Amino acid sequence: MDILRIATAGSVDDGKSTLIGRLLYETNSITKDKIEALETASKRKGLDFLDLSLLTDGLIAEREQGITIDVAHIYFSTPSRKYIIADTPGHVEYTRNMVTGASNAKVSLILVDARQGMVEQTARHLSIAAMLRIPKVIICVNKMDLVQYQESTFEEIKASLTELVKQTTFEGQEISFLPISSLYGQNITKKAEQMPWFTGNTLLGELEAFEYAETLAHAPARFPVQFVVRPMTEAYHDFRGYAGKISSGTFRVGDAIRVLPTGQESTIATIEKFEDKLSEAKAGDSVVITLSTDIDISRGNTIVLASEANAPQLKDFSAQVCWLDHQALTPGKTYLLQHGINITKAKISQITERLDVVAQTATEGVDSLKLNEIGRIALRTAQPISADVYANNPSNGAFILIDEFSNSTVGVGFVQ
Amino acid sequence: MNKLNDKIGHFPRQLEDESIYIMREVAAQFERPALLFSGGKDSITLVRLAQKAFYPGKIPFPLVHIDTGHNFPETIEFRDRLAKETGAELIVRYVQDSIDQGKAKEESGKYASRNVLQTVTLLDTIEEFKFDACIGGARRDEEKARAKERIFSVRDDFGQWDAKRQRPELFDMLNGRIAVGENVRVFPISNWTELDVWNYIKEENMEIPSIYFSHKRQVIERDGMLWADSEHLNKEADEIPFEATVRFRTVGDMTCTAAVASEATEIDVIIEEILSAEISERGARIDDKRSEAAMEKRKQQGYF
Numbered sequence: 001m002d003i004l005r006i007a008t009a010g011s012v013d014d015g016k017s018t019l020i021g022r023l024l025y026e027t028n029s030i031t032k033d034k035i036e037a038l039e040t041a042s043k044r045k046g047l048d049f050l051d052l053s054l055l056t057d058g059l060i061a062e063r064e065q066g067i068t069i070d071v072a073h074i075y076f077s078t079p080s081r082k083y084i085i086a087d088t089p090g091h092v093e094y095t096r097n098m099v100t101g102a103s104n105a106k107v108s109l110i111l112v113d114a115r116q117g118m119v120e121q122t123a124r125h126l127s128i129a130a131m132l133r134i135p136k137v138i139i140c141v142n143k144m145d146l147v148q149y150q151e152s153t154f155e156e157i158k159a160s161l162t163e164l165v166k167q168t169t170f171e172g173q174e175i176s177f178l179p180i181s182s183l184y185g186q187n188i189t190k191k192a193e194q195m196p197w198f199t200g201n202t203l204l205g206e207l208e209a210f211e212y213a214e215t216l217a218h219a220p221a222r223f224p225v226q227f228v229v230r231p232m233t234e235a236y237h238d239f240r241g242y243a244g245k246i247s248s249g250t251f252r253v254g255d256a257i258r259v260l261p262t263g264q265e266s267t268i269a270t271i272e273k274f275e276d277k278l279s280e281a282k283a284g285d286s287v288v289i290t291l292s293t294d295i296d297i298s299r300g301n302t303i304v305l306a307s308e309a310n311a312p313q314l315k316d317f318s319a320q321v322c323w324l325d326h327q328a329l330t331p332g333k334t335y336l337l338q339h340g341i342n343i344t345k346a347k348i349s350q351i352t353e354r355l356d357v358v359a360q361t362a363t364e365g366v367d368s369l370k371l372n373e374i375g376r377i378a379l380r381t382a383q384p385i386s387a388d389v390y391a392n393n394p395s396n397g398a399f400i401l402i403d404e405f406s407n408s409t410v411g412v413g414f415v416q
Numbered sequence: 417m418n419k420l421n422d423k424i425g426h427f428p429r430q431l432e433d434e435s436i437y438i439m440r441e442v443a444a445q446f447e448r449p450a451l452l453f454s455g456g457k458d459s460i461t462l463v464r465l466a467q468k469a470f471y472p473g474k475i476p477f478p479l480v481h482i483d484t485g486h487n488f489p490e491t492i493e494f495r496d497r498l499a500k501e502t503g504a505e506l507i508v509r510y511v512q513d514s515i516d517q518g519k520a521k522e523e524s525g526k527y528a529s530r531n532v533l534q535t536v537t538l539l540d541t542i543e544e545f546k547f548d549a550c551i552g553g554a555r556r557d558e559e560k561a562r563a564k565e566r567i568f569s570v571r572d573d574f575g576q577w578d579a580k581r582q583r584p585e586l587f588d589m590l591n592g593r594i595a596v597g598e599n600v601r602v603f604p605i606s607n608w609t610e611l612d613v614w615n616y617i618k619e620e621n622m623e624i625p626s627i628y629f630s631h632k633r634q635v636i637e638r639d640g641m642l643w644a645d646s647e648h649l650n651k652e653a654d655e656i657p658f659e660a661t662v663r664f665r666t667v668g669d670m671t672c673t674a675a676v677a678s679e680a681t682e683i684d685v686i687i688e689e690i691l692s693a694e695i696s697e698r699g700a701r702i703d704d705k706r707s708e709a710a711m712e713k714r715k716q717q718g719y720f
Contacts (some may be wrong), residue, residue, distance in 0.1 A: 001424040055560075070582065072563040073556045075609045082428050084607060100584040183716040211717065227440045232472040237470060243586075245437040286436040288471070299444055324584050338589055400589050407593040409583045 004207065007086040007102035009128070010111030011121035017143045019111065019182040020074055020087050021052025023204065026189040029076040030055070032349040036217065052182075070094075071101035076198055078208060095372040098155040103398075106212045107136045109203075112148045114179075117157045118164070120358050126168045131320060131374065131414065133394045136210055140203065145181040146180045149194040154179040164216040167360050172389070174210075178203055205227055216283035219393045220311070221249030222386070223303040229288055241288035243299055247340060248388075248395045249305075251289065252280040256306035259297055260386045265306050266291040283395065296377060300342035302386040313384040318352065318416050320390075322374045325403070325410035329377075335410065336402040337381055346401070352376040371376035376377040376416070390414035428617035431608055432465065437588065438604040439469035442549050442677060443476050445592040446600070449549040451681035453479040455491035456667035457624050458553030460498065461605060461613055464465070464622060466551075467502055480550070482537050484530040485512045486648045486669040494625040509541045526638075526650045529671040537600075539575045542599060549592065549600045557609045567606050573579070573597040610690060618683045628686070630663045630678045641674035 008016045016043050030038075034055070055074075073087040086101030088094075102108060108129040108374075112122055122139075129137050131318045137160065147153040165175055178187060179198055186192035189204040201209065206236045229241040236331040251257075256267045269292045273285070281287045289303065304311040323329050330350065337346035351360040354375040362376075370373045390397030401411035441448045450635045451466060453459045466475045482494075486675040499506035511530050520536040523529060542550065552598055555564045566582050568590045583591055592600055605613070617624060636655040643649060645657040648671050662675035663686070677682040 002426045003428050003430050042672070070564045073607065074563065075557045075607070077609070077611070079426075082609075082612070096584055099585055103586040104588075160554055226437070227444050227470075229470060229473045231453070233474075235473075236472045241472075243469070245433060272471075284433055285428060286433040286440075286469070322660050336593075338591060339588065341444070398587055398589075399584055400591065402591055402593060407591070407595060409586070409591045410587045 001079070001082060003082045004107065004210065004212070005082060005084045005086070006107045006109060006207070007088055007098075007105035007134075008099055008109045008111065009088055009102065009121075009125040010109075010140075010142075011113070011116075011119050012378075013114050014409050015182045016087060016109075016111055016287075017053035017055070018051075019109070019140065019142065019180070019188070020085055021055040022182045022185055022188050024055060024074065024076050025050075025052055025086075026185060027076050027078065027204070041105060049183075052277065057307075065324050071097050078204075079186065080208060083207070086413055093177070093372065093404075094323070095124065095128075096123070099132070099322050099324070102128060102134065103133075103412070104134055104294045105134055105189055107132045107210060107276055109138060110139050111142050112139060112161075114143045114153055114157065118160050121162070122357040123164055123168075123360075126164060127279075127355075127360075127374075128322075128324050129343075130170055130173070131169045131322070133170065133391060135172065137176075138206060139175065139177050141177065141179045142182055144179045144186060144192075145184050149181075149192070151195070151197040154198075164360075173175065176200070176206065178206070201341045214373065215330065216248050216395055217250050218246035219253055219283070219395070220308060220388065221305045222388075222393075222396045223251060223289065224342065224386075225301045225303065226341050227299060228297070239290070240294070242285075243288045243304070244341075245286045246281055246283050248283045248393055250280055250282040250322065250378045251305075257291070257303050258306045259295065260295070260302045260304060260311060261384050262301065264295045264297075266295055267291045268292075302342075304386070312386055312388055312397035314381070314387055314415065315384045316348070318376060318377075318378045319399075319413040320355075320416055321377050321401075321413040323369045323371055323411050325408060326371050327403070327410070328371070329375075329401075329411060330376075331367065334404065336404055337379075337385070337399050337413075338384045338402060339387050339399040340396070342385060343402075344385060345382075346379050348377050348379050350378040352378055377413070387415045389416060391416075395413075427612060427619050431605075431612060432468075432528070434588070434607065434618070435465045436469040438590070439466050441590050441592070442602050442604075443470065445577075445590070446549040448545065448547050449477040449551065449602075450480045450545065450547045451477055451551040452553075453481045453495065453506075453507075454485065454553070454667065455481070455495045455625060456553065457613055457617060457628065458555065458605060460622065460624055461496060461608075461616060462551060462553050463504070464620060465604060466504075468711065475502060475504040478539060480507045480509070480545075482534045482541065483508050483510050484534050484669050485510060486530055486646075486671050488625070488627050488664075488667065488670055490625045490627045491667055494623075502519075504693060507541070507545070509537050509544075511537045514538070514540065520643040524650075528650050529567050529669055531669060531672050535575070542575070547581055547599060548594065549602055551602045551604060553605060554603050555608050555610070555613075556606050565603060565606065567603055568592050569601045569603065570594060571599050571601060575599070576702055577601075594660060599684070610680050611687070614687045614690060618687065627664045627667060627668060630661055630681050632661055633642070633675070634658070635660045635675060643647060644679065646670045665711065684702055 039052050072087045088098040088101035110125050180187040226244040258265050270290045271281050272288045295409045334347050353364045354366045388396045397415045399413045403410045492521045520533040566585050634657040635642040663678040
């Protein structure tokens with residue numbers, strides 16, 4: 001059974017929370033006591049229908065204001081898949097939460113209000129989905145009930161977005177358009193009786209059919225060492241294992257390996273998962289690897305295949321960055337850069353440009369990047385990092401920037 | 417399309433890999449981590465994951481149990497056995513001691529419970545041992561405020577959670593850097609659902625306390641639910657204990673965890689019951705029903 005991670009996006013009041021509530025409701029994922037609690041809460045708000053958005057707006061401030069502030073994680077499953085939805089905020093000022101929620105997603109649901117069509121947030125979210133290399137985007141034209149379920153409205157919105165989609169998308173990204181009504185459950189899990197003109201799949205149908213090409217196992221092999229296991233017990237006196245989660249590629253017993261950044265070489269003696277000894281392990285597996293020779297390896301080192309002549313070692317590089325903190329990014333400042341589990345100091349030498357993700361233009365010569373802004377930076381790290389170009393190997397190409405003094409995560413970067 | 421039984425026995429293995437990764441990050445990033453152990457199925461799952469994460473080494477942090485004094489005896493017995501079997505260090509601290517020291521005050525009335533009080537003992541224990549990370553078995557599917565919690569959740573000096581100041585968590589990168597006095601609550605099974613936990617217990621053939629399975633017990637009926645009769649429960653005159661065949665879906669204190677009538681003696685039947693249940697897991701916890709925002713408020717005060 002696999003897991004499909006989805007992120008929702010859209011502007012305020014596009015009905016994201018209602019859409020998710022609807023998905024849960026129609027896949028029998030809500031227990032009776034929760035539905036009763038919903039009925040009570042809906043009545044208290046003076047509504048004569050079930051307000052499904054109340055299922056996800058969890059914080060006190062959110063219920064007061066009727067908006068989503070923070071990312072909520074919601075779960076449902078079908079017999080074939082477990083789904084994890086990151087329900088992210090629509091407000092511009094919470095774009096960072098949106099990036100956070102979408103960072104693990106393989107599908108992005110972007111909602112558009114049928115009455116308004118494309119708005120600034122639509123462009124922003126399409127750009128972010130492309131920046132994060134999310135392989136599938138479903139643009140849900142919601143509230144079709146408020147435009148009399150007209151095909152022409154849907155087609156107009158679709159046409160108005162074509163140019164933007166062309167500008168933002170990357171090769172291999174799937175983009176589809178879906179007319180829906182979350183409030184009335186049209187085209188969510190059931191075909192829309194009100195829209196016989198639409199012949200495509202329902203939303204759940206699209207999600208169930210989506211096959212995310214498992215390219216990760218074929219990407220270059222990367223094993224960041226998280227923890228050195230040294231039991232020093234009688235039974236395992238000389239045992240020295242390297243624990244970690246393979247971030248991309250495949251490792252097999254007998255493979256010749258190299259350790260970065262030290263450059264030492266050895267061969268894989270065993271790959272272990274608890275009491276099991278495996279012959280190979282691939283991206284996503286948490287394993288313990290032992291080597292045939294004793295070499296010095298510590299946390300933060302990366303094991304790669306010795307056959308790969310030019311595994312990356314970056315010290316001076318450029319990256320796209322999304323700023324997540326109230327205190328702006330200013331060139332010359334030193335941050336801690338965390339790539340996977342490895343931390344080193346990094347100095348931002350220059351902000352090359354700021355991107356206007358709505359107009360799809362870049363401004364050069366800027367001296368800061370503020371909260372929620374996206375730009376390109378040049379940086380230099382104290383120690384080399386074994387990161388790939390994000391577009392080539394997303395699981396090993398992203399990093400976060402941490403403020404040394406507040407310890408906050410202040411930015412996310414993508415190696416270019 | 418969703419036939420209930422089709423969901424039984426399908427545990428997404430990816431979840432285990434992700435949780436083991438989190439366990440190892442805790443051991444690597446913190447100096448004095450601890451695993452908060454309640455004896456419930458979620459914390460038993462945590463112990464299993466910790467065992468796997470460091471095998472063939474031992475679990476490199478202690479199991480900490482905040483004993484309210486209102487626990488089911490079966491849970492306590494199970495706890496002691498598990499600690500022995502895994503070789504993990506076990507630390508127990510008692511809510512009764514906090515009450516005796518005047519730091520916490522026993523609640524009164526028929527709904528009196530020590531659930532809120534345990535926060536006091538927990539914070540004292542964190543201070544006593546200078547724990548910088550506490551691993552807990554909370555899941556995001558349990559409750560709405562939990563759905564917003566991070567995997568590494570930073571708490572201030574008073575153990576408080578500030579929903580608006582949460583650090584962004586991107587990809588699988590966990591930032592556990594903290595200032596002196598702060599500590600982190602870690603939730604390795606955040607992304608598991610109740611069903612995932614049960615399917616995992618089944619697949620791994622794990623032992624769990626006997627009260628999860630159907631048994632005969634003296635209970636009283638209150639608010640349409642069944643409560644285990646015990647010396648800790650403040651009964652009203654018309655609440656007369658009777659014998660029933662029940663099991664518990666979640667294991668908290670005897671005073672705040674209701675039983676469900678059930679004949680399920682095997683794990684498959686329990687999973688079937690969960691799938692068709694009309695009451696959600698926390699619906700049987702009176703502590704959450706105090707108000708719609710009950711959980712968020714308790715978390716702000718340092719509850720885990």
